[in-house]
Amino acid sequence: MTAVTATCETCPAYNAAALKKLGVQVEAADYIIALAGNPNTGKSTVFNALTGLRQHVGNWAGKTVSRAEGAFRFNDKKYKVIDLPGTYSLLSTSVDEEIARDFILFGQPSVTVVVVDATRLERNLNLALQILQITDRVVVALNLMDEAERHGIQIDVRHLSRKLGVPVVPMVARKMQGVPELLQAIEQVATGAYVTRPYRIRQYDERLEQAVQTLVEAIHAEYPDLPNARWVALRLLDGDASIEQAIREGRLGDLTRNNEPGVIALEAVS
Amino acid sequence: MNTQTLDQLQIGQKAVVKRLSVDGINRRRLMDLGILPGTQLQAEMRSPLGDPVAYRVRGALIALRREQAQQIEIDLIEGEE
Amino acid sequence: MSTILDTAKRLRAELGADYHDLLIEAIYTDAAQIADSCVSHDTKKARLTFDKMLDRILTHPIGGFVAMGIMFFIVFWITIVGSNIPSQMLADFLLGAVYNTLHEFAAALSTPAWITGFFIDGVYLATAWVVSVMLPPMAIFFPLFTLLEDFGYLPRVAFNLDRLFAKAGAHGKQSLSMMMGFGCNAAGVVATRIIDSPRERLIAIITNNFSICNGRWPTLILIGTLFIGNTAPPALASLVAALSVVAVAVLGIVMSLIVSWGLSRTWLKGEASVFSLELPPYRPPQVMKTLYTSLIDRTLIVLSRAVVMAAPAGAVIWLTSNIIIGDTSIAGHMVNFLNPVGLLLGLNGVILVAYIVAIPANEIIIPTILMLTLTLGQNIAGAQSGVMLELGDAEVYTVLTQVGGWTLLTGVNLMLFSLLHNPCSTTILTIWNETKSLKWTAVATFLPLAMGIIVTFSVNLLVHIF
Numbered sequence: 001m002t003a004v005t006a007t008c009e010t011c012p013a014y015n016a017a018a019l020k021k022l023g024v025q026v027e028a029a030d031y032i033i034a035l036a037g038n039p040n041t042g043k044s045t046v047f048n049a050l051t052g053l054r055q056h057v058g059n060w061a062g063k064t065v066s067r068a069e070g071a072f073r074f075n076d077k078k079y080k081v082i083d084l085p086g087t088y089s090l091l092s093t094s095v096d097e098e099i100a101r102d103f104i105l106f107g108q109p110s111v112t113v114v115v116v117d118a119t120r121l122e123r124n125l126n127l128a129l130q131i132l133q134i135t136d137r138v139v140v141a142l143n144l145m146d147e148a149e150r151h152g153i154q155i156d157v158r159h160l161s162r163k164l165g166v167p168v169v170p171m172v173a174r175k176m177q178g179v180p181e182l183l184q185a186i187e188q189v190a191t192g193a194y195v196t197r198p199y200r201i202r203q204y205d206e207r208l209e210q211a212v213q214t215l216v217e218a219i220h221a222e223y224p225d226l227p228n229a230r231w232v233a234l235r236l237l238d239g240d241a242s243i244e245q246a247i248r249e250g251r252l253g254d255l256t257r258n259n260e261p262g263v264i265a266l267e268a269v270s
Numbered sequence: 271m272n273t274q275t276l277d278q279l280q281i282g283q284k285a286v287v288k289r290l291s292v293d294g295i296n297r298r299r300l301m302d303l304g305i306l307p308g309t310q311l312q313a314e315m316r317s318p319l320g321d322p323v324a325y326r327v328r329g330a331l332i333a334l335r336r337e338q339a340q341q342i343e344i345d346l347i348e349g350e351e
Numbered sequence: 352m353s354t355i356l357d358t359a360k361r362l363r364a365e366l367g368a369d370y371h372d373l374l375i376e377a378i379y380t381d382a383a384q385i386a387d388s389c390v391s392h393d394t395k396k397a398r399l400t401f402d403k404m405l406d407r408i409l410t411h412p413i414g415g416f417v418a419m420g421i422m423f424f425i426v427f428w429i430t431i432v433g434s435n436i437p438s439q440m441l442a443d444f445l446l447g448a449v450y451n452t453l454h455e456f457a458a459a460l461s462t463p464a465w466i467t468g469f470f471i472d473g474v475y476l477a478t479a480w481v482v483s484v485m486l487p488p489m490a491i492f493f494p495l496f497t498l499l500e501d502f503g504y505l506p507r508v509a510f511n512l513d514r515l516f517a518k519a520g521a522h523g524k525q526s527l528s529m530m531m532g533f534g535c536n537a538a539g540v541v542a543t544r545i546i547d548s549p550r551e552r553l554i555a556i557i558t559n560n561f562s563i564c565n566g567r568w569p570t571l572i573l574i575g576t577l578f579i580g581n582t583a584p585p586a587l588a589s590l591v592a593a594l595s596v597v598a599v600a601v602l603g604i605v606m607s608l609i610v611s612w613g614l615s616r617t618w619l620k621g622e623a624s625v626f627s628l629e630l631p632p633y634r635p636p637q638v639m640k641t642l643y644t645s646l647i648d649r650t651l652i653v654l655s656r657a658v659v660m661a662a663p664a665g666a667v668i669w670l671t672s673n674i675i676i677g678d679t680s681i682a683g684h685m686v687n688f689l690n691p692v693g694l695l696l697g698l699n700g701v702i703l704v705a706y707i708v709a710i711p712a713n714e715i716i717i718p719t720i721l722m723l724t725l726t727l728g729q730n731i732a733g734a735q736s737g738v739m740l741e742l743g744d745a746e747v748y749t750v751l752t753q754v755g756g757w758t759l760l761t762g763v764n765l766m767l768f769s770l771l772h773n774p775c776s777t778t779i780l781t782i783w784n785e786t787k788s789l790k791w792t793a794v795a796t797f798l799p800l801a802m803g804i805i806v807t808f809s810v811n812l813l814v815h816i817f
Binding site for chain 1: 371374634
Binding site: 293295296297298299301302303304306307308309314315316317318319320321322324330331332333334335338 | 368371372375376379403406407410411412413415416510511512513514515517523625626627628629630631632
């Protein structure tokens with residue numbers, strides 16, 4: 001699917017109609033970048049580093065309550081960045097998580113950058129792995145590398161990248177270290193130059209795995225091209241109301257056609 | 271036989287979570303914070319007013335109130351200072 | 352389509368309640384494996400010695416509270432001392448030089464009196480007044496607060512104080528929005544965003560007004576000095592005055608805990624609540640960047656909202672004092688109408704009218720009271736209708752007692768009313784922005800006002816009984 005994006009230089013690689021519905025002005029942007037991450041990982045610092053904006057960043061959990069937007073240019077392409085609320089997970093029921101989840105799933109950003117705290121990798125990977133179930137186009141920004149060093153933590157970045165199947169960029173966002181590399185990684189994933197092979201969760205319980213399989217089959221019967229059927233199945237098993245709603249309204253199908261802008265244009269704005 | 275709950279853990283002691291005896295949103299939040307069966311915890315410091323207590327969980331320092339800690343059943347890890 | 356949903360429903364029933372646990376366990380197991388394979392710890396440095404040591408001091412049963420006291424004393428001291436001079440300079444410039452120049456300019460153009468009055472004495476003067484009183488303390492207080500926040504200290508304060516708030520059904524982080532409220536309630540309301548459970552956040556929003564904001568400190572200090580300090584022997588006067596102001600602030604903190612307790616057991620009983628407080632690692636604050644962002648983020652936003660509110664208030668103050676209907680101005684009619692109510696509360700009509708027309712900013716309460724007292728009574732200080740004015744302390748006392756007829760009771764009740772009344776309109780607007788709920792905005796607005804009316808009325812009653 002990314003191949004289509006790469007060949008189509010002019011057409012936007014995101015679901016414009018859905019984004020508009022989510023309140024994002026997509027005019028004049030070539031790519032939409034979503035910024036996700038645990039609270040207190042320096043997500044807003046990365047946002048500021050990318051966009052040059054100066055959103056206040058507190059040393060807090062869950063500071064960004066409202067959604068911030070910014071933009072930057074890189075190699076003659078215009079990128080719009082959406083700073084999603086900081087969350088620990090996408091599986092619970094808080095408003096913040098719903099905003100982040102709906103945005104990544106229905107907004108279909110060109111790239112989702114997951115900001116990860118290098119000092120607490122294991123805990124942060126919880127969210128990163130969840131996001132990798134939803135979307136292929138992910139870049140991991142491994143932030144706070146200086147803190148990790150201070151605490152005697154060493155991370156094999158290349159190995160992590162191989163494991164996750166997406167680019168991993170070590171950063172110290174507050175010192176602007178790693179920003180050029182992050183920009184490059186974003187570009188490569190957005191254009192499809194870097195083909196990601198996102199990690200899929202393996203350690204499912206047998207009963208769970210069977211249920212997921214059954215449901216994925218049912219979903220594929222209806223939507224053969226749905227790229228993240230597993231995630232949709234997982235959410236449906238959890239009784240996610242917004243995805244049930246999307247199925248009832250037939251919106252789930254939109255998720256399969258995100259690279260054919262002509263089709264999206266016909267979609268009603270409800 | 272001697273089931274302990276997290277609130278009984280002394281500062282400095284380590285334990286492994288055995289069971290979360292709570293449901294609903296509170297259970298989910300604990301799990302979001304990385305506290306689930308098998309997770310290792312260490313009690314790190316107590317608030318000067320006695321409650322809450324901060325625990326080291328997967329590298330992060332998380333404060334839990336007593337009534338939350340009581341809902342977490344643990345196995346003590348002995349012999350470590 | 353429905354086949355998918357039906358299948359999901361059937362499978363969900365089969366899996367039962369364990370589903371969510373199984374899923375999260377699966378994800379964490381994988382996360383742990385991946386992390387294990389990529390991370391190596393340098394055992395020598397692995398202990399976070401500095402952080403641990405700092406935490407030990409800052410959350411120590413005694414040291415923790417001492418550190419907290421020192422930290423906040425320093426913040427408030429720097430704010431108060433540091434803002435004196437720039438405040439005076441701004442006032443001299445905006446209320447003196449610019450104001451006079453504007454008048455000269457208007458005179459040179461021979462502008463009609465009502466235009467110069469409305470725009471220069473009304474709109475401009477109120478706005479300039481609010482700017483000169485508000486800007487310097489905020490420009491100092493917010494960056495200092497932000498530095499502590501960025502360093503990672505504030506979550507430790509919440510950790511230290513949580514038990515107190517837990518007993519009141521609130522969240523320890525409320526201590527921080529309250530402290531922010533001592534600078535500005537509008538900023539305090541915004542600061543409640545750090546509280547992630549909706550119930551505790553609403554409690555913090557509704558009770559933030561009980562933190563005496565920057566706009567109310569000068570009123571309290573002035574009245575405390577003139578009416579309470581003066582009752583003590585001269586040697587103790589300033590101490591007694593200071594104690595009276597501190598007493599009102601402490602009363603505010605107590606009120607805020609009591610109201611939190613009440614709300615969490617009544618109106619907000621049913622709302623779901625989950626406690627979580629993460630103590631982030633300490634990080635060296637970036638001083639210059641913090642100064643810049645907190646100036647833009649907090650100070651200028653709050654200030655611009657206040658200016659938007661102050662300008663129309665200035666217009667209203669000028670108009671009500673200058674439009675004459677029958678034998679007196681609109682303000683005069685309002686004062687006459689509200690005077691009986693004011694007296695019941697141990698206040699008077701002028702004070703109530705001042706609190707109504709000066710709702711945008713507590714900063715202009717005293718100037719408005721002085722102007723109304725003088726222009727509606729015996730004008731011994733040459734006040735002009737609708738033109739707020741500043742006087743020396745001794746003059747203020749003479750005006751209030753001789754022209755206004757104030758007594759010790761009026762002074763005490765004004766101090767109480769200054770603590771317990773509706774939030775300023777900037778704060779009300781902010782509460783609306785944060786809650787988007789008419790109900791909670793109304794509760795946050797009228798609850799303290801109702802409390803103020805009850806308290807001042809009771810004090811008045813008690814004084815008259817004994």
